[in-house]
Amino acid sequence: MATTVHPGACPLDCPDTCVWQLTVTDGRPVALRGDPGHPFTRGALCGKVNRYLDAVTGPDRLTTPLVRVGPKGVGPVSYRPASWEEAVRRVAGGLRASIDINGPESVLPYYFAGTMGLVQGWTMGPRLFAHLGASRLRTTICTAASRAALGSVYGGSVGFEPESVVEAKLIVLWGANLLSTNLHHWPFVRQAQQRGAYVVTIDPLRTDTAARSDAHVAPLPGTDAALALGLMRHVRDLGGVDRPWLAAHTVGWERLEARLDEWPVDRAAAECGLDVDVVRRLGERIATTRPTAIRIGLGLQRHAGAGQAVRAIASIPLVTGDFRYPGGGALATTSGHHRIDSDRVARPAGMPAPPARSINMSRLAAALTGEADPPVTALVVFDTNPVATVPDQNRLRQGLTRADLFTVVLEQRWTDTCDFADVVLPATMQPEHLDLHTSYGHHYTTLNLPVLDPPGQALPNTEIFRRIAAALGLDHPRLRDSDEELTRQLLDGTGISYEELTRRTYARATGVAVGSAPYAQGGFPSLDGRARFHDPRLTAQGVDPLVGYTPPVEVGDATLARRFPLALISPAGRFFLNSTFASLPWHRGRTGPPRIHLHPVDAAARGLADGDPARVHNDRGEFLAAVAVDDATRPGLAFTYKAYWARLSPGGSTVNAVTGVRDTDLGGGPTFHDTRVEVQAAPADLLPADDAGRPAPTPTAPPGSPQPG
Numbered sequence: 001m002a003t004t005v006h007p008g009a010c011p012l013d014c015p016d017t018c019v020w021q022l023t024v025t026d027g028r029p030v031a032l033r034g035d036p037g038h039p040f041t042r043g044a045l046c047g048k049v050n051r052y053l054d055a056v057t058g059p060d061r062l063t064t065p066l067v068r069v070g071p072k073g074v075g076p077v078s079y080r081p082a083s084w085e086e087a088v089r090r091v092a093g094g095l096r097a098s099i100d101i102n103g104p105e106s107v108l109p110y111y112f113a114g115t116m117g118l119v120q121g122w123t124m125g126p127r128l129f130a131h132l133g134a135s136r137l138r139t140t141i142c143t144a145a146s147r148a149a150l151g152s153v154y155g156g157s158v159g160f161e162p163e164s165v166v167e168a169k170l171i172v173l174w175g176a177n178l179l180s181t182n183l184h185h186w187p188f189v190r191q192a193q194q195r196g197a198y199v200v201t202i203d204p205l206r207t208d209t210a211a212r213s214d215a216h217v218a219p220l221p222g223t224d225a226a227l228a229l230g231l232m233r234h235v236r237d238l239g240g241v242d243r244p245w246l247a248a249h250t251v252g253w254e255r256l257e258a259r260l261d262e263w264p265v266d267r268a269a270a271e272c273g274l275d276v277d278v279v280r281r282l283g284e285r286i287a288t289t290r291p292t293a294i295r296i297g298l299g300l301q302r303h304a305g306a307g308q309a310v311r312a313i314a315s316i317p318l319v320t321g322d323f324r325y326p327g328g329g330a331l332a333t334t335s336g337h338h339r340i341d342s343d344r345v346a347r348p349a350g351m352p353a354p355p356a357r358s359i360n361m362s363r364l365a366a367a368l369t370g371e372a373d374p375p376v377t378a379l380v381v382f383d384t385n386p387v388a389t390v391p392d393q394n395r396l397r398q399g400l401t402r403a404d405l406f407t408v409v410l411e412q413r414w415t416d417t418c419d420f421a422d423v424v425l426p427a428t429m430q431p432e433h434l435d436l437h438t439s440y441g442h443h444y445t446t447l448n449l450p451v452l453d454p455p456g457q458a459l460p461n462t463e464i465f466r467r468i469a470a471a472l473g474l475d476h477p478r479l480r481d482s483d484e485e486l487t488r489q490l491l492d493g494t495g496i497s498y499e500e501l502t503r504r505t506y507a508r509a510t511g512v513a514v515g516s517a518p519y520a521q522g523g524f525p526s527l528d529g530r531a532r533f534h535d536p537r538l539t540a541q542g543v544d545p546l547v548g549y550t551p552p553v554e555v556g557d558a559t560l561a562r563r564f565p566l567a568l569i570s571p572a573g574r575f576f577l578n579s580t581f582a583s584l585p586w587h588r589g590r591t592g593p594p595r596i597h598l599h600p601v602d603a604a605a606r607g608l609a610d611g612d613p614a615r616v617h618n619d620r621g622e623f624l625a626a627v628a629v630d631d632a633t634r635p636g637l638a639f640t641y642k643a644y645w646a647r648l649s650p651g652g653s654t655v656n657a658v659t660g661v662r663d664t665d666l667g668g669g670p671t672f673h674d675t676r677v678e679v680q681a682a683p684a685d686l687l688p689a690d691d692a693g694r695p696a697p698t699p700t701a702p703p704g705s706p707q708p709g
């Protein structure tokens with residue numbers, strides 16, 4: 001028996017981008033472990049990816065192209081296998097027909113971070129569609145609000161060096177559930193805590209992360225900007241403003257200071273539904289503790305006021321001068337530190353790429369049901385499962401069922417979205433293709449080489465797009481670049497060579513040293529190196545140029561609250577990664593059925609008990625779930641985990657049947673958590689017997705995971 005061990009990168013949409021080691025015996029994968037030498041992820045994967053080989057070797061892998069022969073929307077029965085030659089010819093014919101009738105902008109490539117790999121995700125597909133003059137996709141579904149907000153405040157998505165957090169004396173985890181979603185940052189936080197740091201989690205829910213913090217502050221959802229303004233006001237009143245640093249490295253403090261006059265602590269506390277002393281005590285700690293590190297999560301960004309919230313939170317360390325110190329400052333994502341520019345590779349110099357409109361991916365349901373003009377009549381989906389993950393699921397399905405829409409889906413397994421495809425193309429998984437990864441949670445770049453043969457006829461996305469380009473008769477040489485050439489193009493100008501990565505797998509990539517304070521002397525990536533509280537460029541986007549507060553739209557609507565009294569948020573669960581793994585037996589078993597978590601007071605008011613089947617609904621739609629009576633939340637606030645599959649859920653719908661298409665104030669992001677619903681008892685037979693009332697599993701860390709706490 002020949003056994004070999006191969007390093008690679010976890011491809012999932014997770015800030016940690018772990019380096020793994022895959023053991024292969026006689027061509028078959030037999031074990032997957034974390035690389036103990038990796039400085040950030042330090043040897044352990046997470047619970048869900050410890051079972052990644054279930055996904056690679058599963059009997060549900062797609063192994064052959066499939067073409068539709070029955071109605072849309074009913075599932076695999078509508079499809080028959082086809083050769084690659086026939087499938088690609090059909091795709092080219094569908095795209096050509098759309099272009100001939102409605103012009104190239106009628107074609108929409110729709111992709112996201114199902115793999116974070118730049119080669120499979122962000123090079124050949126986008127390149128082909130740029131060359132065609134197809135609509136461009138604004139990839140807003142995740143970090144758009146912080147990208148726009150931090151672009152305004154710091155000049156880019158940058159912040160403190162994540163490994164330096166061990167030096168912090170106060171750590172604020174703000175709308176971030178590290179133990180579920182950024183597991184490998186937690187040991188650094190824990191190390192700081194053991195060295196005496198005080199850890200505060202700001203989250204409407206008492207998550208595991210909140211429970212392991214020294215303090216938990218639970219504001220009403222969508223009110224974080226008000227909290228940040230109140231905290232800055234208190235810091236100022238206590239004399240905690242670092243005026244020399246502020247004067248040297250920021251713009252607009254006088255205006256912000258005038259605004260803080262409007263935000264006494266009691267106003268902020270009232271807006272956030274918090275006890276005034278809670279805000280005061282936190283303000284006092286921030287005023288007096290150096291360095292303070294603020295980890296800005298994604299959860300607080302799924303609200304109408306997300307742009308202002310991120311601006312306001314990112315302003316706090318500017319006021320206190322925390323960027324002076326290693327471990328001080330704020331950090332949402334490390335993306336802005338990485339130097340690889342995938343857009344340059346997607347639109348290479350010398351390749352014609354006609355100008356085209358942009359379509360906001362978070363508005364897909366609207367774009368497919370009348371908002372886009374010319375209409376979208378060809379849709380090519382890869383690395384994403386929008387039927388499960390975008391807002392307004394019912395309207396999306398209506399759009400996807402349109403007879404005049406030609407849809408292609410590149411996938412590894414049959415998902416909710418495949419149900420609506422005209423052609424389904426089987427794609428490879430990470431151990432089967434070449435890829436290159438940056439990270440949104442650390443400063444390393446990782447190479448992933450193919451080590452397994454794909455099942456059946458599955459092909460890498462890149463190869464599928466090369467074949468589609470050829471079938472369309474496009475002969476630009478850049479549409480024939482190999483995966484290795486694409487990887488070298490991505491690395492061009494970064495100072496890291498392909499050869500180095502083939503030897504070492506990963507390399508520190510950003511020029512920011514471990515444990516350093518990259519903005520101690522200012523030098524933010526803005527044009528003048530300063531950070532901004534006031535930004536006149538935002539006026540053109542209809543946003544207040546000064547850091548301020550945008551209240552939640554739906555959650556804040558008192559009239560709507562009479563019909564839909566519960567605010568609903570849908571954060572990440574531990575054992576799914578968005579909708580990835582949500583179809584696999586082990587991961588489903590660990591996660592349990594869809595549940596609607598209600599505070600005991602709200603459950604009692606509706607006559608609902610733990611395990612009861614319930615209908616969660618508003619004017620957009622409904623989904624079915626088992627009630628979980630849970631005091632991790634507060635009265636008036638319900639929650640459920642995101643990204644179950646619709647086709648595997650009771651009633652065929654998920655939480656995204658009740659979320660709406662509405663943009664954040666800045667960046668055009670989605671507002672999943674700015675949602676109101678009512679919850680009612682549902683007839684017992686609406687939930688499958690094994691799903692109704694099964695007790696919630698207690699999440700426990702798998703062997704080999706970093707032990708929280």
Ligand SMILES: Nc1nc2c(c(=O)[nH]1)N[C@H]1C(S)=C(S)[C@@H](COP(=O)(O)OP(=O)(O)OC[C@H]3O[C@@H](n4cnc5c(=O)[nH]c(N)nc54)[C@H](O)[C@@H]3O)O[C@H]1N2
Pocket residue numbers: 013014015142174175176177178180181182202203204205207219220221222223224296297298299300301303569570571572573574575576577578643673
């Ligand atoms: N296990 C697992 N890991 C994941 C993912 C997954 O699905 N599963 N998803 C990945 C992806 S795509 C992303 S973007 C990241 C997201 O990772 P996180 O940034 O952790 O995002 P969420 O889990 O969506 O939300 C984090 C917390 O924000 C809270 N929250 C909601 N609304 C508010 C608010 O208004 N204010 C405040 N202060 N907090 C609020 C939620 O209760 C939640 O506990 O995780 C990645 N990692």
Ligand SMILES: Nc1nc2c(c(=O)[nH]1)N[C@H]1C(S)=C(S)[C@@H](COP(=O)(O)OP(=O)(O)OC[C@H]3O[C@@H](n4cnc5c(=O)[nH]c(N)nc54)[C@H](O)[C@@H]3O)O[C@H]1N2
Pocket residue numbers: 013112113114115120141142298302382383384385386388389390410411412413415427428429461570571572577578579580642643655656659672
């Ligand atoms: N209600 C609610 N909804 C949410 C959120 C929320 O907080 N609440 N969070 C949102 C967030 S943060 C995000 S990032 C989105 C993410 O939502 P999606 O982008 O839809 O992510 P996934 O559901 O993981 O789907 C990724 C798909 O890509 C496929 N894939 C992976 N690698 C490859 C590959 O190499 N080739 C091909 N062809 N396919 C591949 C996987 O099989 C999987 O089906 O969901 C959003 N949806």
Ligand code: SF4
Pocket residue numbers: 010011012014015016017018041045046047049183184577
């Ligand atoms: S923690 Fe994130 S990067 Fe690491 S194995 Fe799990 S999903 Fe992949």
Ligand SMILES: [Mo]
Pocket residue numbers: 013141142143298
């Ligand atoms: Mo995300």
